[in-house]
Amino acid sequence: MSFQHYWYIVAESRELGRDQVLARQVLDERLVCFRAADGRATVLRDRCLHRNAPLSAGQVRQGLLVCPYHGWTYDGEGRVVAIPALGPELRQRHCLPPYAVIEQDGFVYVQLDRTAAAQIRPFAMPHYGEPGWFTLRLQNRFRNNVANCVENFIDIPHTAFVHRRIFRSSTGEKLSARVVLRNAQVHIEYANERRNLGSYRWFLNPRGLAVSHTDSFHAPNVTSVEYRIGRKVFLITSQAVPVSEQETLVYTDLTYRFGLFNRLAAPFVRRYGQRIIDQDLQILALQMDSIQRYGREFRDTPADHIHRLVDSLREAIGRGENPHDLPEACLDIEFYV
Ligand code: FES
Ligand SMILES: [Fe+2]
Incomplete structure (x- = not known):
């Protein structure tokens, strides 16, 4: 077990709107957070595969994250789905492996290391959203x-x-x-x-x-x-x-x-x-x-x-x-x- 096996909040759900990019850091790891086309929260390492520009300086368009430097474009699975310099001939396969993410109690959580830790869940916030509270x-x-x-x-x-x-x-x-x-x-x-x-x-x-x-x-x-x-x-x-x-x-x-x-x-x-x-x-x-x-x-x-x-x-x-x-x-x- 290590600290990387636990779940950490990267944002309140309401902070991560559509077409929004958030830069975060957890345990010294730089992260970029955005919502994919289907609305699911996505967290990737904040480092473009091409020339390592921070993706958090880029933009989200229709659920795809576009690098600010040469426009490599990532989907919610971290796959590169467009490389402007290659035009329509995208034959290369690149993927930035996404981190495990759970959205719960109005928070977006990330887990940096998912090995050997399947039983760990984010902490349940007591009485969140319950009537009377x-x-x-x-x-x-x-x-x-x-x-x-x-x-x-x-x-x-x-x-x-x-x-x-x-x-x-x-x-x-x-x-x-x-x-x-x-x-x-x-x-x-x-x-x-x-x-x-x-x-x-x-x-x-x-x-x-x-x-x-x-x-x-x-x-x-x-x-x-x-x-x-x-x-x-x-x-x-x-x-x-x-x-x-x-x-x-x-x-x-x-x-x-x-x-x-x-x-x-x-x-x-x-x-x-x-x-x-x-x-x-x-x-x-x-x-x-x-x-x-x-x-x-x-x-x-x-x-x-x-x-x-x-x-x-x-x-x-x-x-x-x-x-x-x-x-x-x-x-x-x-x-x-
Ligand atoms: S560094 Fe990201 S596209 Fe070149
Ligand atoms: Fe105090």
């Missing part, structure tokens, strides 16, 4: 790697500093959680989350009900944060797409069920979510600067055991192992926020 979609480019991004997305102690007051205030409260590693996932269930939800408490929890809070990590790149307060449910699901070792494109779904307030709450939820992410973008860029200069060498508190387990899954993939084979682990942690 509302999803807002954000995209943010982090100047940091996937490991540090996913760590941040399920890290509690930073919230009282980076998101002071907006999301959580430091009250010296003790939190306890059960952390379980199983099936290439890490699940964290917080036992005694209460009302410490910062300035948005009046909306999220006006009656001071018990807050149920679980986080999870799904190897290699998905995190999910879930709050349940009475009948209200609020989920933050993030897919961190590795662009390079210094850059991660994060697709975040804010999915919620607020009953009658679903539509009304949308602009407010979007602004709230983006404001929090902006603060994380900043601190993660600073962290990357420091790591690039001095290397990555971390020290831990009990709260960081979560991140160690997440790292252990990603490191297993990095070694070519199947993260499902890691032994199960369960531990109880306590820390203060």
Whole structure:
């Protein structure tokens, strides 16, 4: 197993219109995305077979991708179907092998290496498009790697500093959680989350009900944060797409069920979510600067055991192992926020 075997988002479905060309990069691989004549999303290496111009600088005409340099023309299977310099006598056969693509939950996913990985599917976005649920979609480019991004997305102690007051205030409260590693996932269930939800408490929890809070990590790149307060449910699901070792494109779904307030709450939820992410973008860029200069060498508190387990899954993939084979682990942690 390697990181290339997993599915990564290259675009939201709505971004890839007909006759549109998108340039993307995943795990340092340059990709060009377009829709073939039958509407299917196609992803090819962004490099023309003729003289290696980037195809993403070209155009799509009737579902065919035309290279900007000498006009070699590719179909949805990556076959060269026209070479202007040969006129009508196209006797040469050339093909740019297409990557495996799946379109699901409003996202276009690519898999860079399809060998030995038939059982891996894209992560299913929870409650996407279900009646009664509302999803807002954000995209943010982090100047940091996937490991540090996913760590941040399920890290509690930073919230009282980076998101002071907006999301959580430091009250010296003790939190306890059960952390379980199983099936290439890490699940964290917080036992005694209460009302410490910062300035948005009046909306999220006006009656001071018990807050149920679980986080999870799904190897290699998905995190999910879930709050349940009475009948209200609020989920933050993030897919961190590795662009390079210094850059991660994060697709975040804010999915919620607020009953009658679903539509009304949308602009407010979007602004709230983006404001929090902006603060994380900043601190993660600073962290990357420091790591690039001095290397990555971390020290831990009990709260960081979560991140160690997440790292252990990603490191297993990095070694070519199947993260499902890691032994199960369960531990109880306590820390203060
Ligand atoms: S480089 Fe693409 S057609 Fe020549
Ligand atoms: Fe954060």
